Amino acid sequence: MIFRLCMSQLNIAVIIKLEPDFSEGNVSYNPDGTLNRAETKNTLGPHSGIAAHAAFFGRVMYDAKVSIGTMGPPIADLALQQAQQISDAEELHLYSDRLFAGADTLGTAEVLRVGIGKMQGKMDIVFSGHRASDGETGQTGPQTAWKLGFTFLGNVISYSVDLKTRTIRAKRLISLQGTNVIEEIEAPLPVFISIDPTYKSSYNTISQRLAFQKYQKEATQRAGNYKNYFKVFNAKELGVDETLVGLPGSPTIVYKVERVPKATATRSAKVIEGSDPEQIRKVVAKMKEALSAMVIK
């Protein structure tokens, strides 16, 4: 029993991001098709949500302790609460300081590295989402992994942990031009996982489903009182090197943002009225020709 207690502990961290909510009704676009950030609501990023689901899988299967961290403005506590509801986390960290503003991925990764070090217990697995919906770089996860010195596993679609040997088995989905490869790997803990968008947890046995229900209930209770689990750290409290975070710690800057110039027309469209059945008949005839590769434009 003592042996089991010592060996069964698994510490999981998730790094998440507050992002624009792209769902209809919450997202707002400018007339020119660009995102209207001021009018768009914020929410837990969808890929962050998947990372939280992957962490919850560890909670259910291995009784893991889950901690969540994010760098962002004070309103990012919303994303932490949402991620707690998914993952049943018992520790929520917000790294927030004006010094962190304007950071690129390297400057962000430095904050997250230090923040993860402040979490309770030594982390065995850190999860991040595949990429943010707004920035879309997907760099922060692997860069945090590298700074932590953790083995990085990208595009993970499923995983299992052997608590006895402290190893993880994972499947990764690698898409190259025209080819998809599923790679199964084994690695000793600790690891850093960026979770693939196609990841799905599966709970197959009755005891797993019971544990799932139990922890889900607990998650709802915890998220209802999320402030009890919530802690904010500024730069000083984290003890970060101020030259490695925010703007000074960011090699890259955004130099300019411009509208993509309107492409010169590559085709000359024939415009037809969609309500005219005779016109539609002609369109379909053209489509038919195209499919027999005999179309004359």
Added chain:
Amino acid sequence: MEEKYRHLYVVIEHEDGELLSVSLEMIGEARRLIDNFNIKYSLNEKVVAVILGSSIKDLSKQLIEYGADTVIYADNPELKDVRNTIYTKVIGQIAQDTKSLGEIEPEYANDVKRPRYMFFAADSIGRHLSSTVLAELESGLASDINKLVIEDIEMSHQQKTGGTKEMYAKTLEMYRPDFSGFLWTTILCLDNRNPAFKRDYHPQSCSIIPGVFEPLKPDSSRKGKIIEFIPVIDPQDLKVKILSRQIIKSEVDFDSPRTIVSFGRGIKDDPEKNIKLIENLAKQLNAEVGVTLPMSKKPYSINQTMDSKYMIPARVIGTSGHKTSAMLYVAAGVSGAMQHIWGMKDSGFVVAINPDEDAPIKNECDIFIKGRMEDVIPLLLEEIKKQIQIGEK
């Protein structure tokens, strides 16, 4: 003049003994950039292909034929499969190896410390590898780039220059389309010249979207240097064991179907009903269904089956997804952001359905059916049933 940073390094990807086309595309673009660069600055810097693997020496010759001046290869059984840790370490070693840097162009051998620029592929391997390599090298990285320019930039930046005007010569302007496809963001990787926190950030690096740039025609008469790099391999970096690798067929197939029907935000008035219409249309045309990037962000609350079948990244046509050259491409409710256009413009015959005649898709289609999809698709379906008979998939 003393310069610590020289040359453009391109990190090559290959699978099963063959170079991935994105590798050749990157070499092609690197060649064009460096040729202009050398003329503009009267220099003699090189395009350097970096390739890691096991028994890969033969690929080096091909890289020269496609435009590289120099190939640095690391050939070791431990490098057979791409494993992030060891690959990052070895690429990091190569980027800081002054011996091979000196061999590339002896004229610069005394000063050169690191590459000036570095390219990676923006695919499942290169995206992560570029991130960890640049964390290892502690320099800057821009991802998913589709345009590159080298310029001298004079600028004053509160943090980078401490507010004074500085000239950043030979700066790589890295253009990336944003998620909407309507905005282009230019990213620069600049040394901190601010006296408060001076730091060099080189190489200036980026990952490049596959399919954007044209490879050069291979020329077997091209000459180049091939340099072997013997990596230092620490057993600590070999902890990941690859148990199996299996090539799978994607559940979404954009390569074989002759027709693709795609949809965008135009479904918004009644997403479920409109997706049903699209589904029907695709079925009648034996087509695969594609979506625009915003759809993969699940903007509508629709039933779970439809949501997980269609609103997924695997169906995205565009720079963040697939490129198609379907014989027939039907774009329903797609506005035509650059992102998306890039993915479909090589299609044979393009039909767009859109109520807005000012939508950019109009310039990219052969027939523009003006109207809402909920009105147009039923008419199309009726006609298709009469005119086109295609066997079931």
